[in-house]
Amino acid sequence: MTADEPLYRRDPEAWRQHLAEGNAKQARKRVGADAILRDPQGRILLVDPDYKPDWDLPGGMIEANEPPLDGLLRELKEELNLELAPDQLALSCIDWVSPHGPWDDSLMFIFDAGRLLADQIAQLEPDRDELRRYSFVEPAQAQQRLRPYVWLRLEAALKAAESQTVAYLHDGHPA
Template identity: 40%
Template sequence: MDDDIRRGDLLAEGEPEREFHAGIAGRLPRKTVAGGALIRDRAGRILFLEPTYKPTLDIPGGIAEYDESPYQACVREVEEELGLALAIGPLLVVDWVPALGIWSDALAFVFDGGVLDQATIDRLAIDQVEARGHEFLTLAEATPRLRPSMVRRLALAQRVLDTGRPVNTDFGR
């Protein structure tokens, strides 16, 4: 969304409501929100990154910053991680991820990152701080290197590419 449109929309909302009980907003739980892109090559294989900060593969994308939408986070992170400004398409999956260990619960949004031709693939400039490398793999090939919830989420995202009907899931189910 364009910044001018957003500012206009916020102005149209009027004054923010006041807290009925002072301090309650600061005590409410916070969720992590992330936006990722399902990017494929012409053979239908998915683009996976090998992150430097975790042991499993991941799709391009990342956590939204303060006051950033999941879509904006996806666009920004894809450009940062791949070195290309790609056209990010419609929403495929919204997946709720429960709290695990030190991590709070989260909402993971997966958007259609489209199909890249070989010339675009050749221009990928992977951010070496974020990822050791990248691979195009089928979901079956990538499964041993993914968390089970990510396998479920991506399988659903692939199905949505065929049906055109986004899905809302709980932990990939």
């Protein structure tokens, strides 16, 4: 070992400490995950949360150290009593959202779950502590009800799902 070679290159404990120090200093991002859920007619499920002024896609914020897909499945169960298997969802969109208002930047994922079966829809039960209601709507209605940046993200995710690709966006626009 040369005099200018960092100690952690040869010492596993020093390496662990070096990584821990870097981890403590690196940025942490908020992460959210939403789902595109459709009824048999192809209409999109939107939810009306009681804690924000606009309709939204079902889903929510991911907890620390939770994979986005797992967090989405948890949120769907909590918010709508909907249980889906991981293989029922396909990633359609990742949107990097720049800092805004009191928020730092975030990564927002949209997963496409396809069409729900009639019995799945019949069992939907919104969590009354979070949601006022839900509704299946045509894309034009979704555009009217969603915040503009959420609509841009959904629109890109729908196009990506049709082409079996994944959209990568910055603030709702292609990067």
